[in-house]
Amino acid sequence: MARPPLPRLRRRARPRFAGLSFNRLIPNLMTLLGLCAGLTAIRLGIEGHFGGAAKAIILAGFIDGLDGRLARLLKAVTRFGAEFDSLADFLCFGVAPAFVIYLWSLRAMHGYGFVPALIFAVCMALRLARFNANLDSVAPAYTYNFFTGVPAPAGALLALLPLFIGLEARDMGWAWLDALARFPLFDAAVLVCTALLLVSTLPVWSFKNFKVPTAMVLPMLLGTGLYAAFLIADPWAGLALAGLIYLGMLPFSARSFRQLRAEAEGPETEPAT
Template identity: 65%
Template sequence: MSGTRRRLPRRTRLSGQSFNRVLPNLMTLLGLCIGLSSIRLGLDGRFGDAVIAIAASGVIDGLDGRLARLLKATSRFGAEFDSLADFLCFGIAPALVIYMWALEPWGAIGFLPPLMFASAMALRLARFNAALDSAPKAAFAYNFFTGVPAPAGAALALFPLLVGLEADKLRWVYLREAVGYPLFAGAVLVGAALLCVSTLPVWSFKNFKIPATSMLPLLLGVVVFAAILFADPYAAGALLDLAYIVMLPFSRRSFKRLAAEAERRRHPVLEPEEAAAP
């Protein structure tokens, strides 16, 4: 027997990821579970709780990406997972909740608006993912979405339900019947779908700079809205939807103005004296 000992091959260690890198994906998974739970709540007839569940998933959706950037844990997997969660929480869930609340009496015809909304949301998210690999845009264009983003589209789709829940609380029967009429609820769902797949430039508010003179009024407005939100969340949600719709034309005008300024900087117009000089 030889005196030299034969070395055994080293076992390969399992390489894992730190908790910091997994945490954003766990938040996305939490938002996905909460958003999909709204469907179960809708099946039970608890439409108010269903709205709150979708809103909670929207809050989590706004935090997981920022957390990933803060922890330097961004990844292609995280981006794709986030888009899939957005489709389920803001495309499938609101469409089914509205269908169960107002459109189910119309049967197959009533299912067409939810089908259109979910399809539009899938197209909107696919376009967003494809734009990540596209050519660089002008600096100002990164402050705008192309079309209404997924969480805002879901909020707009839920507008009739928000108004209906508020009308139920106030016992305004006529308003409840009006917003719960399948034609109105379906039209709002189709309108939200069209806004999502449109090319309308919409402020993203990610890099929005607030003038110092507007800071105090903005803070006061936030305090007032927070008070309304806690006192009457359904009314606050409906008012927020209306404010968002009113904001869209101003967003488009701002984009056109910035695009015109960028074009002038690229191709400056010469003064008559400069143009006539040899």
């Protein structure tokens, strides 16, 4: 006699909760951590721990490089996230570096020393506002791999260049280089020049969709490994070298942009008479 079929058990449905999924909140949480790092840099600068302040700003830059990529990977790109990221960038890369450099050397000039810091912060705000205003604009395809002007994290790296040099000189016992790095006029010139690069129309590689030729993959991996080892062994010299390399890269970036624009627009033809 055949056994009666067993009743099919229905899978228990998972309860559904209203609200955003946790995956979509991860990029905003990363941005929040970066904002906390920028605020911590300001506190460390006030307390005179300039090395710790520089590390906090570098950490904020590392987080800033991750949150956008996580948002695209998790398909969590939102207008709120973009606005929140820009506000965090202004504090971490506009206010914090200017404030730290002011406390590092510019306050020796009293009220005049605050002017370069103010110019840098204002230009950073203008640069981020221009970036947000162009989010919905349609641009030619050859412009997608370029920023207009130096991006915010790179601007903070260049603004902190005197601090990196000074900390390295202090560790090496080079009093003359430490004095140069703390010279207020030198630091003011670095801040103002970086501020002009922020609001300029200079095309700068974004490296978002940067394609490396096959023949250059292995040398690039080896170079990255060597630089990482150098950065761990001597972080201040490594960060200063990164800033100088970035400055040297800017002319090549502009030349690459002009070449791509010429290829996209094609040869100019004379109007028919």
